[in-house]
Amino acid sequence: MKHIAIVTGASSGIGRHFVYRLAKDKTYSQLEEIWIIARRKDRLQQLKQKISQHSSVLIKVFALDLQDKESIIQFKKELEKSKVVVSYLINSAGYGKLGSFFSGDFEEQMGMIRLNVEALSALTHIVLPYCIGGSHILQISSSAAFVPQPHFSIYGATKSFVVSFSRALHQELRKKKIWVTAVCPGPVQTEFFQMALSNPSKKFDASKIGASASSIVKKALSDANKCKEFSIYSPLMQIFYVLSKLVPHRFLLSVFYYFNQRI
Numbered sequence: 001m002k003h004i005a006i007v008t009g010a011s012s013g014i015g016r017h018f019v020y021r022l023a024k025d026k027t028y029s030q031l032e033e034i035w036i037i038a039r040r041k042d043r044l045q046q047l048k049q050k051i052s053q054h055s056s057v058l059i060k061v062f063a064l065d066l067q068d069k070e071s072i073i074q075f076k077k078e079l080e081k082s083k084v085v086v087s088y089l090i091n092s093a094g095y096g097k098l099g100s101f102f103s104g105d106f107e108e109q110m111g112m113i114r115l116n117v118e119a120l121s122a123l124t125h126i127v128l129p130y131c132i133g134g135s136h137i138l139q140i141s142s143s144a145a146f147v148p149q150p151h152f153s154i155y156g157a158t159k160s161f162v163v164s165f166s167r168a169l170h171q172e173l174r175k176k177k178i179w180v181t182a183v184c185p186g187p188v189q190t191e192f193f194q195m196a197l198s199n200p201s202k203k204f205d206a207s208k209i210g211a212s213a214s215s216i217v218k219k220a221l222s223d224a225n226k227c228k229e230f231s232i233y234s235p236l237m238q239i240f241y242v243l244s245k246l247v248p249h250r251f252l253l254s255v256f257y258y259f260n261q262r263i
């Protein structure tokens with residue numbers, strides 16, 4: 001049985017950094033293959049080429065649109081054909097779109113649910129039979145999960161789903177020693193905001209306040225390997241998490257209503 005990792009959203013940002021870390025860090029030397037998934041095949045091939053210069057791990061490319069149910073079926077068949085143990089499943093594919101729900105584009109709004117919720121749940125379900133004691137599932141949520149997000153409403157709701165689903169699964173699977181970790185970053189310096197900004201002329205510069213993708217990934221893997229239920233990077237986001245449990249949400253909702261409208 002080959003030990004593999006599966007990383008979605010591997011063509012950029014957080015997902016790509018997970019692939020770098022799994023391929024380069026000796027902690028993960030038991031991995032024989034990393035299966036990488038995203039739509040942009042050229043980006044995935046570039047990543048494969050780059051990794052092959054520094055690592056012996058085999059990269060298998062899957063250019064799939066995870067919003068499409070056929071892609072999930074195709075990936076399920078691929079798993080069935082292969083004799084593998086999945087040591088790490090990292091569900092990083094996702095996007096958010098800021099702006100009013102009322103005037104937002106229908107497809108963009110529904111697409112967030114299909115990708116951030118449906119595809120993440122479907123992949124988790126089809127991969128679980130290949131997990132064993134000691135396997136890890138990292139679900140990339142967001143600090144946007146902590147409080148409902150006016151003007152980022154569907155995105156925040158999808159990420160709350162991911163936290164709720166991950167925590168429940170953590171409990172369900174702990175007897176099997178399959179560990180599920182909800183990763184909840186605040187802003188990160190990736191391509192995420194190119195898609196998220198409702199008005200591209202409004203410049204929200206994530207590089208000013210955002211964490212680096214590599215530091216998010218380092219902490220997420222370290223927390224996952226300690227079998228933690230949550231990975232929240234940075235003291236600021238940890239304080240935000242605590243505040244979201246203490247401060248009445250009606251107050252926080254008005255803060256986010258004001259803030260999200262302006263970025």
Ligand SMILES: NC(=O)c1ccc[n+]([C@@H]2O[C@H](COP(=O)([O-])OP(=O)(O)OC[C@H]3O[C@@H](n4cnc5c(N)ncnc54)[C@H](OP(=O)(O)O)[C@@H]3O)[C@@H](O)[C@H]2O)c1
Pocket residue numbers: 008009010011012013014015037038039040041043064065066067092093094095096115140141142143184185186187188189190191192193206210
């Ligand atoms: N950046 C942040 O500030 C931030 C903060 C909190 C949480 N997050 C979460 O972190 C995760 C990764 O985001 P990121 O920051 O790394 O953003 P990113 O750089 O935009 O990466 C998003 C990834 O998702 C993939 N993807 C998008 N639609 C897809 C589809 N239909 N099928 C398959 N793959 C798809 C993209 O690849 P293709 O376009 O090639 O398909 C890309 O690899 C997301 O779940 C996001 O919600 C991000």
